[in-house]
Amino acid sequence: GAVVSQHPSWVICKSGTSVKIECRSLDFQATTMFWYRQFPKQSLMLMATSNEGSKATYEQGVEKDKFLINHASLTLSTLTVTSAHPEDSSFYICSARDPGLWSYEQYFGPGTRLTVT
Amino acid sequence: GENVEQHPSTLSVQEGDSAVIKCTYSDSASNYFPWYKQELGKRPQLIIDIRSNVGEKKDQRIAVTLNKTAKHFSLHITETQPEDSAVYFCAATLNRDDKIIFGKGTRLHILP
Numbered sequence: 537g538a539v540v541s542q543h544p545s546w547v548i549c550k551s552g553t554s555v556k557i558e559c560r561s562l563d564f565q566a567t568t569m570f571w572y573r574q575f576p577k578q579s580l581m582l583m584a585t586s587n588e589g590s591k592a593t594y595e596q597g598v599e600k601d602k603f604l605i606n607h608a609s610l611t612l613s614t615l616t617v618t619s620a621h622p623e624d625s626s627f628y629i630c631s632a633r634d635p636g637l638w639s640y641e642q643y644f645g646p647g648t649r650l651t652v653t
Numbered sequence: 654g655e656n657v658e659q660h661p662s663t664l665s666v667q668e669g670d671s672a673v674i675k676c677t678y679s680d681s682a683s684n685y686f687p688w689y690k691q692e693l694g695k696r697p698q699l700i701i702d703i704r705s706n707v708g709e710k711k712d713q714r715i716a717v718t719l720n721k722t723a724k725h726f727s728l729h730i731t732e733t734q735p736e737d738s739a740v741y742f743c744a745a746t747l748n749r750d751d752k753i754i755f756g757k758g759t760r761l762h763i764l765p
Contacts (some may be wrong), residue, residue, distance in 0.1 A: 570752055579742060579757045580697065629696060633749060640685040640704070640749045644696040 538564045544647035547549040549620055549652055555608040557615045557648045559630030565610035566632035570642070571603075574627040576631075586630075619653045655680040657745050658757030672730045674759045676743035679724070681697050683745040686726045686754065688717060690739045697742060701728070732759075738763045 539562040549555045559569055567588045572580040584605055585593040592605035604616040617624055630648040633640070656679040678686075684705035684714045689697035703710045703717045703726065710717050716729040730737055743756040 542666055568750055579755045582752050582754065605750070627694075631753070632690070635750075638703065640746070641699055642753055646696050647694075 538548045538632075538637070540620045540630065540632055540645040541634045542628075542630060542648050544648060545641075545646060546649040549650070551621055551652055552611075552619055554616055555620055555650060557617070557628055557630075557650070557652060558597075559613045559615070559632075560646050561632050561634075562634045564634040564636055566613075567635065568611060569607060569613040569630055569632045571605065571613070571615050571625045571629065571630045576627075577613070578636075581627060583615075617650065620650070625650055625652045629645075654753045655745055655747070656681055657743060657754050657756040659743050659759060661759060662757065663760045663762070665762040665764055666733050667707075668733055669733060671726075671734055672734055672737070672739055672761055673693075673724065674728045674743065674761075675723050676727070676756050677723075678679070678745040680747065681703060681721075681724065683747055685746045685748070686717070687744050688715075688728050688744075689742045689744065689755075691742065691758075692739050733763050735763050735765070737761060 541560045543558045569579045569586040570582045574580045583598045586605045587608040588607045594600045607613040630645045633642050636641050659676045659716045687702035690700045701715050701717050714731045719726040741759045744753045746753045
């Protein structure tokens with residue numbers, strides 16, 4: 537199946553700093569990628585839809601100026617958490633579908649655990 | 654937008670017995686319903702999915718049923734084993750390139 541990677545797998549940053557998370561499709565090109573956030577013992581909550589070459593579409597309640605998404609190529613989307621605070625500590629997961637496949641299956645990255653101190 | 658409700662939030666089942674998790678969705682236009690298993694700290698893993706043009710699908714010990722009229726779908730795990738212990742999420746989406754909306758999850762405990 538298709539492979540999606542994320543980097544870093546975990547990161548610790550100080551409050552007020554920014555951190556960038558990368559999501560890559562390794563063996564397919566993804567015009568659309570999705571970013572999710574998952575707090576402990578909760579479900580995956582969709583944050584935004586990342587579209588190659590255009591602005592991301594954010595879900596209601598997600599601050600677009602705080603969570604900057606850039607989808608500059610068909611294999612890379614980045615999520616930058618700006619001015620991070622402890623409440624942004626979470627598990628961030630991206631996903632993408634391989635448009636070359638007929639199936640509806642979305643492939644998830646391994647996730648990035650962000651801890652803001 | 655789409656809303657997916659999932660029940661129960663926690664389920665304990667004796668090893669060897671069956672487990673059933675139920676979900677409902679709100680958008681009648683949704684046509685793809687995947688089920689995921691997630692272990693602690695890992696990515697969600699697709700275990701079975703169903704399209705809206707099918708009422709039931711089975712893969713070994715796992716089956717999914719879909720009632721489009723009632724907007725219900727369910728996951729059935731038979732002959733449960735200790736390795737089935739995990740969190741299970743149902744989800745729904747409108748089409749292949751659309752976002753996936755997750756239910757709140759069910760923590761399944763398989764008791765020895």
